[in-house]
Every structure is written in structure tokens, then in C-alpha cells.
Amino acid sequence: MAFYVDSPNVKYTEEKISSSYSYQSCSVARDESGRRVVTPKTVQYDFEVERKVPRLGQMLVGWGGNNGSTITGAVIANKLQLSWPTKKGVQRSNYYGSLTQASTTSLGLGPDGTEVFIPLKDLLPMVSPDDIALDGWDISSLNIGDAMRRAEVFEPQLQEQLYPHLVKLQPRPSIYCPDFIAANQAERADNVLTGKLFLLRM
Numbered sequence: 140m141a142f143y144v145d146s147p148n149v150k151y152t153e154e155k156i157s158s159s160y161s162y163q164s165c166s167v168a169r170d171e172s173g174r175r176v177v178t179p180k181t182v183q184y185d186f187e188v189e190r191k192v193p194r195l196g197q198m199l200v201g202w203g204g205n206n207g208s209t210i211t212g213a214v215i216a217n218k219l220q221l222s223w224p225t226k227k228g229v230q231r232s233n234y235y236g237s238l239t240q241a242s243t244t245s246l247g248l249g250p251d252g253t254e255v256f257i258p259l260k261d262l263l264p265m266v267s268p269d270d271i272a273l274d275g276w277d278i279s280s281l282n283i284g285d286a287m288r289r290a291e292v293f294e295p296q297l298q299e300q301l302y303p304h305l306v307k308l309q310p311r312p313s314i315y316c317p318d319f320i321a322a323n324q325a326e327r328a329d330n331v332l333t334g335k336l337f338l339l340r341m
Contacts, residue, residue, distance in 0.1 A: 199276075
């Protein structure tokens with residue numbers, strides 16, 4: 140762990156972190172004379188967090204679309220720590236813009252009175268995006284590697300590095316509902332579920 144809390148309200152075991160927090164507030168009312176009456180209140184909250192980080196899978200609807208293929212490529216690029224040349228120099232994969240991976244939070248004040256910050260991802264045990272297992276559905280049977288190329292979001296040099304990893308990923312068959320799919324996507328619908336419960340509506 141990046142830190143521990145030295146408090147009688149926090150307990151650590153091998154399996155869990157338990158904490159107790161007293162939230163103090165005030166309620167305001169009026170008495171019979173119209174005078175405001177302020178009444179302090181305390182609500183006790185108990186929290187418990189498992190220390191073992193679980194496995195996490197994410198199923199994406201429209202996995203082969205621009206968003207699905209891009210987020211899959213981004214996770215793999217970060218996991219493999221890929222880099223690629225650009226006009227401004229070498230770009231390295233990162234999670235800039237991610238709330239959990241790129242931001243910090245204050246723990247409190249250090250001995251010299253300045254705030255001490257740590258990455259938000261170190262505040263509690265949490266899954267790393269690198270370890271997320273990605274899967275999903277799409278009305279198109281195009282593999283995620285070719286879907287990434289079709290999306291044209293990544294730089295060509297990064298696409299070439301990612302392609303061998305993404306070409307192995309195949310979307311699962313999906314239901315086809317025209318109400319939620321752009322009209323120009325109909326010709327791509329070669330990976331749909333059929334039957335009484337899954338009607339292909341073209």
C-alpha cells in the first residue's frame with residue numbers, strides 16, 4: 140500500500156480495510172416564537188473494502204465501432220507500453236485524462252505544512268485498466284483490428300503495432316434494432332442473432 144491510516148477508526152486485516160466515520164451536520168427549524176433553532180446531528184457511517192483486487196471484465200455494445208475499437212486499442216497500448224513517432228517526437232502511451240489513473244488526491248499536510256498528494260488509483264485497492272478483460276457484441280463481424288483501421292483514430296504507426304493483438308478479437312453476434320443504429324450501418328449487419336426472440340429487422 141502507498142500509505143496507511145494511523146487511527147482507532149481504521150482497522151486493517153489481511154482481507155479487508157474497515158473504517159468508521161462520523162458525519163456531523165446541523166438541522167435548522169423554527170420554534171413557536173419564530174426563532175430559528177439549530178440542532179447538531181451526527182450520523183455514523185461504517186465502510187469496508189476488500190484488499191484483494193478482483194478480476195474485471197467489460198462487455199461493450201458495438202465493440203467494432205469507433206469507440207469500442209479505440210478503447211480496446213488504448214488499453215492494449217498502455218498494457219504493452221507502446222510508443223510511436225509523431226511530427227512532434229515520440230509519443231508514449233498513457234492514461235492522461237483518466238480520473239483514476241491520471242489524477243491525484245490530497246492526504247493531508249506534511250511536517251512543513253504543505254499538502255501531500257498521491258495518485259487517486261492508490262487511495263484504495265482498485266483494478267488497473269491494463270487488467271480489464273474486454274469483449275462485446277457488434278452487428279458487424281469485422282474483427283477489432285480491421286475495425287480499428289476503419290475508424291482511423293490512431294496514428295498509422297500505432298495501428299501497425301496494435302493490429303496483431305486486435306485482429307484476434309472477434310465481436311459476438313448482436314441483436315439488430317434500427318431504432319438505435321444509424322441507417323448507413325445496415326450494410327454492415329452480417330453478425331446478427333436470429334430467431335423468435337432476436338428478429339433481424341432490416
